[in-house]
Amino acid sequence: MATSKDPYLEAKKQLRSAVDILGYSDEIYEMLSTPERIVQVKIPVKMDDGKLKIFTGWRVQHNSALGPYKGGVRYHPETNLSEVMALAMWMTWKNSLADIPYGGAKGGIQVDPFQLSPRELETLSRKYFAGISKFVGVDLDVPAPDVNTNPQTMAWFVDEYSNRNDAQLFGVVTGKPLELGGLQTRIFSTGLGVATVAKQAAKKIFGSIEGRTVAVQGFGNVGFYTAKFLNEMGAKVIAISDVKGGIYSSKGFDADEIKATISKKGSMFVTDYPNYEKKISNEELLQLNVDILVPAAIENVITEENVSKIKAKLIVEGANGPTAPEAEEYLTKKGVVIVPDTLANSGGVIMSHIEWVNNRMGGWITEDEARNRLIQKMENNLDMIWNFWENKLDHEKYNLRMAAYGIAVDKVVRAMKLRGWI
The missing domain is CATH 3.40.50.720 (NAD(P)-binding Rossmann-like Domain)
Known part of the structure; x- marks a missing residue:
């Protein structure tokens, strides 16, 4: 059974440990523990029985020092703002560690999607994306699937966004169906x-x-x-x-x-x-x-x-x-x-980056090339973290997570310094 601990507080504890290892100040900790933007949207959906039901959704954009915000959107009855904030922070470290040019974000709607009809689910999805559409974009924030969302959800997102912008902007989301610029490998x-x-x-x-x-x-x-x-x-x-x-x-x-x-x-x-x-x-x-x-x-x-x-x-x-x-x-x-x-399940976002680049290039990469790129990057990243852990940290005091956090947080801080944010 999962515990009821606040995930955002847990994420901040992990960040605190990494900041202490790196010797950074409390001011940097505060900068990194606070999201850059929180978007909350009200989603009214007319249900099949004729009643109007109001759902709440969020998009949390944690940090953009390394590039456009990137992270999935989940549909779950227990999703809340604290969870989405924690997941957005974890995406920042995950993307930094994966060495891809993305910041971190996450989205969520408090809903049990299995209680909705296909029409209700599509309406919910389109209205959610319409609500956050001013804050996402190919070079701004690129959502993807997460818990209880899938390529069909992404198809509704990209269609809603393209219609609102009078342009076919497939790169605004990743994890799309193959017919809309997705990759089977994703x-x-x-x-x-x-x-x-x-x-x-x-x-x-x-x-x-x-x-x-x-x-x-x-x-x-x-x-x-x-x-x-x-x-x-x-x-x-x-x-x-x-x-x-x-x-x-x-x-x-x-x-x-x-x-x-x-x-x-x-x-x-x-x-x-x-x-x-x-x-x-x-x-x-x-x-x-x-x-x-x-x-x-x-x-x-x-x-x-x-x-x-x-x-x-x-x-x-x-x-x-x-x-x-x-x-x-x-x-x-x-x-x-x-x-x-931050390392182990980063294959999805690494492949999302490959899909995003492929969309912007007009579809050049093959599925075999995409798969081989993913495997090589995952192997290299594990070796990088393992070497840092072995050579720079006390094994009895610190573990692979702290090695991963140390590498990821340090990279984000260096990017923030170069930009003049701190």
């Missing part, structure tokens, strides 16, 4: 990125990824493709879960087979896959005796309450913020290596 890029850094980190810790046991929490887009590519890399995925619970098999699972089987049944839940040894809860999955744990569902699942039961030697964060700071401190002292979300 669909699985986050999961491929998670699997790639898991493989690279496993080489450093175990010597190889082959034969290593893995548990993946979450079987959405990120979790499924992470498991799929880990299968291809020779890892043994012995546990998978989703919101309904999980399944375990000591022989390992084939992610493609699970997906195909449950889809044929008209299901989205892994517990409807028949070939397993036992059903397990999400909490039990986290506590399995595996080499590698991939939390790829929601934030704050590894907490003070369960951290003493975590047995994995390597944790690769497919989700945003799945490890609470207090839990991470415990694991660091225990010698567990955590590949942080």
Whole structure:
């Protein structure tokens, strides 16, 4: 179960640690902890029953020192301003660390999209984007899919924006359908990125990824493709879960087979896959005796309450913020290596940048080129952070997250200084 901690306060704690490591002042901390702009929009939607319902949406633009704001838009009933502010800050560090010319932003609407009809969902999406349209643009802020949004959502966004500007501006969002300038690789890029850094980190810790046991929490887009590519890399995925619970098999699972089987049944839940040894809860999955744990569902699942039961030697964060700071401190002292979300799940935004550049060039890159660029960048970024951690930081005191934050925050601060902001 996720805790109810304020995600924005948690994000600021992480920033505070990075600022202290780098020796920057309190003034710089204040500059970095405060978003540059918060846009809140009221979204009235006439429902199918004729009633008018008001939804609230946000777009938080955290920092633009390195380039246009960049970050996804999520639809979720528990989304709130604090969460969106935290995610926007994390996007700043993620984009800086990935060495792509973007600042950080995030968007969200407090809504359960599964309770809306297709017409209601399209109306909600178009009105939200209309509400933030003055604050986004190809060179200003480039949204993308996130939780419960997808290429169809991006198609509505880009059409609404293009109509308002009397121009076909495909580069205003990424993660679009192929017919509107998207890339097939973008669909699985986050999961491929998670699997790639898991493989690279496993080489450093175990010597190889082959034969290593893995548990993946979450079987959405990120979790499924992470498991799929880990299968291809020779890892043994012995546990998978989703919101309904999980399944375990000591022989390992084939992610493609699970997906195909449950889809044929008209299901989205892994517990409807028949070939397993036992059903397990999400909490039990986290506590399995595996080499590698991939939390790829929601934030704050590894907490003070369960951290003493975590047995994995390597944790690769497919989700945003799945490890609470207090839990991470415990694991660091225990010698567990955590590949942080700022690096591990950055494959999506790296591929978004490739898509954005491709849109502006008129569509020159091939899918194979895009995939190879992503893999190379993820490998290089893991090596960069690992080398900084090994050579510049005390392992007993600092972990890979602080190495990542140190690199990312320092780059943003240097850009702010060059611009004359500080």
